[in-house]
Amino acid sequence: MNDQANSLRKLVTTNENHALKQPKSTRIVTVTSGKGGVGKSNFSLNFALMLQQRGHKVLVFDADIGMANIDVLMGISAPYNLYHLLKREKTIWEIIQHASSGIDIIAGGSGFRDLVELPQAELDYFGEQIARLSGHYDVILFDTGAGLSKETVKFIAAAQETIVVTTPEPTSITDAYALMKMVKSMYEDVTFKLVVNRASDMKEGKFTADKLAMVAKQFLQMEIPLLGTVMDDANVTKAVKKQVPFVLAYPGGEAARCIDLIAIKFLNESRRSVPAENGLKGFISRMLGLKKG
Template identity: 60%
Template sequence: MNDQAQMLRDLVQKRELARSAGRKTRIITVTSGKGGVGKSNFTLNFALALQAKGLKVLVFDADIGLANIDVLMGVTPKYNLYHLLKKEKTIWEIIHTGYNGLEFIGGGSGFNDLLDLKEEELNYFVEQVSQLNGHCDVILFDTGAGLSKETLKFILAAEETIVVTTPEPTSITDAYAIIKMVNNLQSGINFRLIINRVTEPKEGKQTADKITLVAKKFLQMDIPTMGFVSDDNHISKAVKRQIPFTVAYPHSPASRNLQEIADQYVQGRPVENAGAASGVKGFLSKMMRLMK
């Protein structure tokens, strides 16, 4: 019986490897200039919306000390990045499954340790994470708010970065500040904007224009807007229920917004970030260079 179970697992793994062989995994960082703008909630529901369009997505919770992707789904991961860094578990053992089969990796305190790894531990980390190449179409790294040294490395190494902001003046200022600081360190980063908690489309466009026009004038950067997400009371209800709002209230205004954003993203062809290496292996290679 055990032999049959092992044969079945081997067969499933071989089929998955065959499917993954021709798949290119895109690395996307999601960040914000300040906390409390709904970044993690956007990341989770954007992942679910992309998955509903036929893409396989993995969410990597990289918010040091404030990891909450699992909280938003009411799931308590048994293992997280810390167990991988300590070589206690493999990459496959720390991947958990949430709503609608969405895969995610909990962060916990792991990313703090990532900067202080010994060479042997670092090699193990790279070897393990490299196995994700081709495992999915998209990996979304949900980073901490603000420009910490960890968040900066993810932004510089990823193929594109989504900046989540709201119409609040402080949120707009902080979103522009993080774009400006990163651009001062390295030009050519592929930024995109999400305007969250808008009362109407006009407010969303005005907010986006404040950032894009200033970035164009002073930084010579073109920053496209991916879309707007409504200030929808269904979101807070879903958070209290610990169910993603696109799952709990699929026909709510915010859920329709996410569907439109995912549609446009899948239909469009994202511009390649010339400053970032492609795929998981390229991403890791650049991350390692940045850590030296």
């Protein structure tokens, strides 16, 4: 009996150790927009919080080096940010901020313009540090700067998928299309999903998405599926002023319910999409393999 019990204990220990060695599949998602002022960062933050509320461990990486504001939207002060990582003053673990809401944040370092063109040495070090996050998160969201900068292109090309945030305004739609067209011309295999923010109703959101999808299919030979629409909601502005994410400040509001629907769709789609081996390691290899523009 003792021998049998010892054998069972060894089997359980072996299975536990094997389970611990299995890396968590981490989805790498870039969130971007063709122009500023469309609510991209606010979407990224609230989307991440809704994913967390649904049981997923999420890291929001503020990759907008020049105009980072995720920490401001959260009402927290980040002592360390991407600047300290790229200058090798802090490790990846030391710059992660653990928000009381449950998500983790890496601040981008507002106003530091010298890093806009990430030299290859910093890019290599960045990749090495990011690799250490493997197995710790279900989703890593890279909130990039608005418009088409060199680092934004790298994040889009390296990520498994990119969410483009637009509004129904003609200039926002035009700029979103221009961004996708430019990236597509450089990297053929990129994929995009669309979120229409500040729509007056679901009909306007679908109309906006259909218009953009039609042009993309005709001229870029790309399918641009609609991930979801976020309704225009006065609670969003109130929450920004309070420096509290709107899904926390006004969970019953129109915008919060829209974000929840988007999170559900995203999670349902992610279960049947990119395999684990193409997760974080794939992101790093693709980013480090990209030629400098």
